[in-house]
Amino acid sequence: MDYAIKHYDQLLLLTVQHIFLTLATLVIALLIALPVSLLLLRVQAFTIPVLAALGLVYVVPSMAMFAFLVPLVGVGITPALIALIAYSQLFLVRNLLAGFKSINPSIIEAGRGMGLGSLRLFWRIELPLALPIIIGGIRLTITTTIGIATIASWINAGGLGVLLFDGLYQNNPAKIIWGALLVSGMAILSNQLLFRLERKALRRAKGEVSL
Amino acid sequence: MNQDAIVFNRVTKTFPKAAKPAVNETNLRIEAGSFVTILGASGCGKTTLLKMINRIHEPSSGNILINGQEITKMPLNALRIQIGYVIQGIGLFPHLSIEENIATIPKVLKWSPKRIEERIDYLLDLVHLPQSFKKRYPAQLSGGQQQRVGLARAMAGDPAIMLMDEPFGAIDAITRESLQDEMIQIQKKLNKTILFVTHDVQEAMKLGDRIIVMNEGTIQQYDTPLEILARPANEFVQKLVKSDNQFNQLDLIKAEDAMVPIDSAPNASSWGEARVTGRESSLKSVLLLLLQPEVSVVWVVDEQDIPVGSITWEQLKLKV
Incomplete structure (x- = not known):
């Protein structure tokens, strides 16, 4: 406890860094995954090879991935972001695809047939109906990103990993405990939050039963 | 310009990788305000024919006009907004x-x-x-x-044309009948041009002013229900509509096609139960009434209980 009070500014800074790294990863990863998924829905033949490739990327150990990226782009936040975004693609693309494919084709046919433009159809109908599964993918992405981002401090990307590594090197239990507490707290909290959002989206997609 | 709501000019549709066209060199005119049913087995091209009108499918060759305008010359969604579309899967937004x-x-x-x-x-x-x-x-x-x-x-959006693709196909028999009755009322009331795909002979006969019978991508016959029953154009049509017993056949003919129209109302109290309601009632219900003792004539009355025609044994026999 003493440690937290004494070093609250450092804890706060590292936490903010960690959150920033996670959110930046999520936003950029979504911006990539969404067009990729929409493309794959049109060109079905590529779906399996792309998912297989993303699966391969995902199983590369994070240390190996960072070691591979550092010679190419140097240390710091850049290789961390690249690695985290690459890992995120598997869950995001997979769940985006599953989300859109889960929609009953009659709903799309009715919407198109009655003259809804593709943009309107996407925002008003397809996205809300696919949302529960998409949020599920985001939930997985965020929790794994929070975890892997810890290791990214090893290549000077900052975040709560700094605390953990310092603690290990300096044999400082207070740092280890606080680092672990904050990282897991963050992961658990965001998991719970997104789980609620997911359920809310699901209720909405099914037509809330208002009695 | 005449009153054709929908016109097909030599329309062919061949799907990629298909050996035979789904719809072959088809010419068709659908009069505005008519209720036309498209009848055929699955895979006969009836749904493809329908879905080319709102451009869910695009013809491989030929063109389609609605209200005199070629459909490919209109913006796609503007075209679709003026056409009502009802499908078997319903597709409500949940x-x-x-x-x-x-x-x-x-x-x-x-x-x-x-x-x-x-x-x-x-x-x-x-x-x-x-x-x-x-x-x-x-x-x-x-x-x-x-x-x-x-x-x-x-x-x-108050469309003048409605396309209906087996809309009642997945609905239980009792509900389906009341939906069919209501469809007839709605069409009478609003005078829409309706194209209605079905594989159910009874449904096609009951709903359609005219019926398109399709097989293997080609229209076999396009005629009124009575003409199709009385003079099937070929063996295929005959087999499709010819029921193995005459009792079922009576179910396909409407009371108005057999009745002698009347304009003066006889004494209503003397009819007893010998009346059927609606010109679309089938001759089967008329027969059931004629079989009762003391009944020699069945009166056809409209929704307001005003008689519009009468049917006797002799007239019934003429139709069988």
Whole structure:
């Protein structure tokens, strides 16, 4: 406890860094995954090879991935972001695809047939109906990103990993405990939050039963 | 320009990788305000024929006109908005309430909220759903009720043409009959041009002013139900509509096709039970009445119980 009070500014800074790294990863990863998924829905033949490739990327150990990226782009936040975004693609693309494919084709046919433009159809109908599964993918992405981002401090990307590594090197239990507490707290909290959002989206997609 | 709502000019549709065209060199004229059913087995091209009109499928060759205008010359969604579309899968938007579902196209057309609300009230009455359903969601409705909403949604923008692809195919027999009856009433009332795909001979005969019989991508016959029964164009049509017993055949003929029209009403109290309601009633119900003791003539009355014709044994026999 003493440690937290004494070093609250450092804890706060590292936490903010960690959150920033996670959110930046999520936003950029979504911006990539969404067009990729929409493309794959049109060109079905590529779906399996792309998912297989993303699966391969995902199983590369994070240390190996960072070691591979550092010679190419140097240390710091850049290789961390690249690695985290690459890992995120598997869950995001997979769940985006599953989300859109889960929609009953009659709903799309009715919407198109009655003259809804593709943009309107996407925002008003397809996205809300696919949302529960998409949020599920985001939930997985965020929790794994929070975890892997810890290791990214090893290549000077900052975040709560700094605390953990310092603690290990300096044999400082207070740092280890606080680092672990904050990282897991963050992961658990965001998991719970997104789980609620997911359920809310699901209720909405099914037509809330208002009695 | 004549009164043709839909015209097909030598329309062929061959799907990629298909050996034979789904629809082959088809010419067709659908008169405005008519109720035309398209009858055929699955894979005969009837659904493809229908779905080329709202460009879900594009013809491989030939062209299609609605109200004298070639459909490929119109913006796609502008074309679709003027055509009501009802499908077997219904396809209600599950995350939107009944009123939001119906309001979909009026909102695209930027109607005022007041106008949209009035339209929803009117349509719910038309398809016989209570106003209390407005705030409900599709999952809370039965299949028949959902398709009523589907119908209301398709008519929301007041389209002159309705395309219906086996809309009652997945609905139980009893509900299907009342939906069919209501469809006839709606068409009479609003004078829409309706194209209705079905594989059910009875449904095609009951609903259609005229029937298109299709097989292997080609129209076999396009005629009134009575003509198709009396003079089938070929063996295929004959086999399709010819029931193995005459009792079933009577079910396919409407009372108005057998009755002798009358204009002066005889004494209503003397009829007893010997009356059928509606010109569309089948001759089967007429026969059942004629079989009763003391009944020698069956009166056909309209919805207001005003007699419009009479049928005797002799007239019934002529039709069989």
